[in-house]
Amino acid sequence: MWLLYSLSLLLLLLLFTLTDLSYSIAINTSIDYLKLPLLHRTPFTSPSQALSFDIRRLSLLHHHHQRLSFKSPVISGASSGSGQYFVSLRLGSPPQTLLLVADTGSDLVWVKCSACKNCSNYVPGSAFLARHSSTFSPIHCFNSLCQFVPQPRPNPCNHSRLHSPCRYEYLYGDGSKTSGFFSRETTTLNTSTGREKRLKSLAFGCGFRISGPSLTGASFKGAHGVMGLGRAPISFSSQLGRRFGNKFSYCLMDYTLSPAPTSYLMIGGIQNNAVSKKRILKFTPLQVNPQAPTFYYIGIKSVSVDGVKLPINSSVWSIDELGNGGTIIDSGTTLTFITEPAYREILRAFKRQIKLPSAAELTPGFDLCVNVSGVSRPTMPRMSFELDGDSVFSPPSMNYFVETADRVKCLAIQPVNADGDFSVIGNLMQQGYLLEFDRDKSRLGFSRRGCAIP
Structure with missing residues (x-):
């Protein structure tokens, strides 16, 4: 916070x-x-x-x-x-x-x-x-x-x-x-x-x-x-x-x-739950940043849109020797904020892949908005994050496209402009996922299965 x-x-x-x-x-x-x-x-x-x-x-x-x-x-x-x-x-x-x-x-x-x-x-x-x-x-x-x-x-x-x-x-x-x-x-x-x-x-x-x-x-x-x-x-x-x-x-x-x-x-651990067998987790290591020991950092290796890996230098995701950069998981932020060089490529890829017409007016604060009038189930490009530990986080489009006005959907990702600032995966991007923070093993588990099981 x-x-x-x-x-x-x-x-x-x-x-x-x-x-x-x-x-x-x-x-x-x-x-x-x-x-x-x-x-x-x-x-x-x-x-x-x-x-x-x-x-x-x-x-x-x-x-x-x-x-x-x-x-x-x-x-x-x-x-x-x-x-x-x-x-x-x-x-x-x-x-x-x-x-x-x-x-x-x-x-x-x-x-x-x-x-x-x-x-x-x-x-x-x-x-x-x-x-x-x-x-x-x-x-x-x-x-x-x-x-x-x-x-x-x-x-x-x-x-x-x-x-x-x-x-x-x-x-x-x-x-x-x-x-x-x-x-x-x-x-x-x-x-x-x-x-x-x-x-x-x-x-x-x-x-x-x-x-x-x-x-x-x-x-x-x-x-x-x-x-x-x-x-x-x-x-x-x-x-x-x-x-x-x-x-x-x-x-x-x-x-x-x-x-x-x-x-x-x-x-407590979900593996002790009676229904844990229905929840198959993927894991990615939790990184430690000595300059910011509070936060839960994860390592991003690459980003893809509709299966196409984007030309983003892997160094933009790294934590440097001064503790700058990296990506945290945060339950108190709604949208997702991505370091500016990576955000530019993600925005460019979505604009290239989306076939829907642009909205007549952009919702203030958002860089990409589309008009979904007349489309009962609009299809958006699928974004995937390749994480450390050879796991892939591939949320549905509803986790990063939000309705900002009647029949208008906008990309709910924002740039982090300042040099050295970290990226943030907000709670909207986390929707529908079971997330387990395992501090002893320093890893984050995630799964789309079994999320609704008490």
Whole structure:
């Protein structure tokens, strides 16, 4: 996501050895994975508005990179392109239900908190009430975890005071900010058997001050915080992952279907699922970028359109010695953004292969739009990505052509213009695929089969 904090790689590696984030999990050892509800909201009124959000998010992701030098229902509304998938998380004792943005591009778990006492002016469901939970506990400054969250200046934690709480402050590239206490709390989740289980000691940011367009604008409407699913030890997937095979997976269903289909986010390996034999995964290695350890990088070898390999220099997909370039998988961005030299060739190939007439007017922000009037089932060229590990990712055209107006479809791929910036495979391109992030084996599994199987 857009969370910006500066951690040294050495400290990041040291954190893996700490036991402070370990869970006390009161569940039977026969339970293989967890399931959490995911919902989708549609705050944007047009694809152009969604594109504007995506471009801002992309800028924040790239800025974040520079600064660094369970099984659950998912309801998709990507037709309007909000790009936000929300995890429904029950936090505290008794549990309070909160919606968090599921984000593979960030690490910290944080929620909006309220410090009200009598709560006479409190809007129910708008924030987490820490005072109303018997299990809420701030992490203190002397705790080793405190050094791994960004702290406010000029008043960072006072390590000399025994009862000084750990304060955090996250700054965003557009001036947005969340700050509060880094804390622990009990979460209530559903297991693969459908039973509720309580997990203790989730480390998260309890934000008492939230400001700025990224956190208060349309793109964040209805959210109470962010569930970071990145690769750092403080992410949600890291904290729970060690108990469940250090894996998580999700499947974002086709948003064009009606009624809205159900998809799933799972903490734990799908190979332990009873129906796993129906899901045959292909794998590609997850690359490691020391300059941006949060992100899930994959290696692209080549791109083809209708079976024709495009003349793209393989170096445009590489991560250089400074950590620039590469391609990440991001659940929080809607469209797909491709490095400019490769984008030029992809755009040229689509224009050459498409037989449909051009739209009378281009939708603002899009470079290729066609008129599909009078065509019941318009056929678009098929794009394929050859990935490292000799696997091929070949999504259907609905994953990269979206209807921006009545009977007008536009190519939902955008260029990344700045030198050194990475490419992003957004959640629209991921629709209909089961994706498994296997962190122990450092690989991404994907399949078009079995995506709808609970």
